[in-house]
Amino acid sequence: MTTLQEQFDATVAHSDRIEPRDWMPEGYRKTLVRQIAQHAHSEIIGMQPEGNWLTRAPSLRRKAILLAKVQDEAGHGLYLYSACETLGVSRLELTEMLLAGAQKYSSIFNYPTLSYADVGTIGWLVDGAAICNQVPLCRTSYGPYGRAMVRICKEESFHQRQGYELLTTMMRGTDEQRAMVQESVDRFWWPALMMFGPPDADSPNTVQSMEWGIKRNTNDDLRQRFVDMSVPQAEALGVTLPDPALRWNDERGHHDFGEPDWEEFMAVVKGNGPCNAQRIAHRRRAHDDGAWVREAALAFAERSAEESRA
Numbered sequence: 001m002t003t004l005q006e007q008f009d010a011t012v013a014h015s016d017r018i019e020p021r022d023w024m025p026e027g028y029r030k031t032l033v034r035q036i037a038q039h040a041h042s043e044i045i046g047m048q049p050e051g052n053w054l055t056r057a058p059s060l061r062r063k064a065i066l067l068a069k070v071q072d073e074a075g076h077g078l079y080l081y082s083a084c085e086t087l088g089v090s091r092l093e094l095t096e097m098l099l100a101g102a103q104k105y106s107s108i109f110n111y112p113t114l115s116y117a118d119v120g121t122i123g124w125l126v127d128g129a130a131i132c133n134q135v136p137l138c139r140t141s142y143g144p145y146g147r148a149m150v151r152i153c154k155e156e157s158f159h160q161r162q163g164y165e166l167l168t169t170m171m172r173g174t175d176e177q178r179a180m181v182q183e184s185v186d187r188f189w190w191p192a193l194m195m196f197g198p199p200d201a202d203s204p205n206t207v208q209s210m211e212w213g214i215k216r217n218t219n220d221d222l223r224q225r226f227v228d229m230s231v232p233q234a235e236a237l238g239v240t241l242p243d244p245a246l247r248w249n250d251e252r253g254h255h256d257f258g259e260p261d262w263e264e265f266m267a268v269v270k271g272n273g274p275c276n277a278q279r280i281a282h283r284r285r286a287h288d289d290g291a292w293v294r295e296a297a298l299a300f301a302e303r304s305a306e307e308s309r310a
């Protein structure tokens with residue numbers, strides 16, 4: 001007779017999926033709720049910095065592209081909230097935890113978007129970093145999360161290319177446009193590196209998450225992968241990445257690079273980034289404004305159920 005724990009361990013060891021009906025350790029469930037919720041919140045809060053430019057897009061074409069991209073992020077949030085609900089927690093509870101500061105979202109979305117070049121830089125670097133983080137999660141041990149990631153990753157790679165295409169267009173434009181792109185990359189490069197989380201030595205949960213098959217790579221591995229991927233893209237674009245320590249290391253077969261400002265990272269995570277208060281205030285306002293829609297949907301569902309009983 002195998003115990004439930006042994007069955008769980010064997011499933012994870014075979015890289016098979018754990019499904020909602022399966023027994024799972026409470027720590028595994030809690031870790032997943034925290035991670036998937038943080039991911040869902042990031043998609044939804046991440047709509048704000050780019051949504052900021054929707055009314056000021058430079059052309060109808062750019063406006064249509066940006067609108068579609070921001071809507072995609074809303075969809076990602078919905079897949080992920082749904083995945084999280086299979087673990088026994090409701091979307092409303094998750095939203096309330098976000099608003100109360102009990103759950104986090106990615107630190108990157110606490111930085112402002114100051115020019116239209118930021119739309120391109122976010123697509124290139126922020127969606128690019130998200131892809132590095134998320135492609136391995138398609139093979140994560142929890143079924144609903146992994147399946148959501150497959151679909152999300154396809155859309156994220158499209159986002160990355162649209163950002164790169166916008167920057168390429170601007171780099172072929174005027175000196176002023178090129179300067180806008182460089183200034184934007186200067187602001188976003190380091191925060192993008194911070195998206196992979198603290199260095200492995202300061203990431204106490206990584207070992208357990210890897211044993212459970214939730215995480216497939218460490219923060220530092222993924223950060224390195226992102227740097228190696230971004231350097232040739234920056235060269236092709238004609239922008240300089242703002243890191244004097246950045247150079248190819250023949251021995252390691254990777255780029256060496258400087259250390260992000262981890263004090264800044266901790267300050268942003270703790271709520272003291274440039275836009276933390278603004279992002280949560282906006283999310284709370286949207287939640288309150290939507291109360292009548294939730295009430296109406298509930299009333300409609302109750303009436304439909306009553307009618308079908310009758």
Ligand SMILES: [Fe+2]
Nearest residue numbers: 043072073076
């Ligand atoms: Fe997304």
Ligand SMILES: [Fe+2]
Nearest residue numbers: 073127156159
């Ligand atoms: Fe995206």
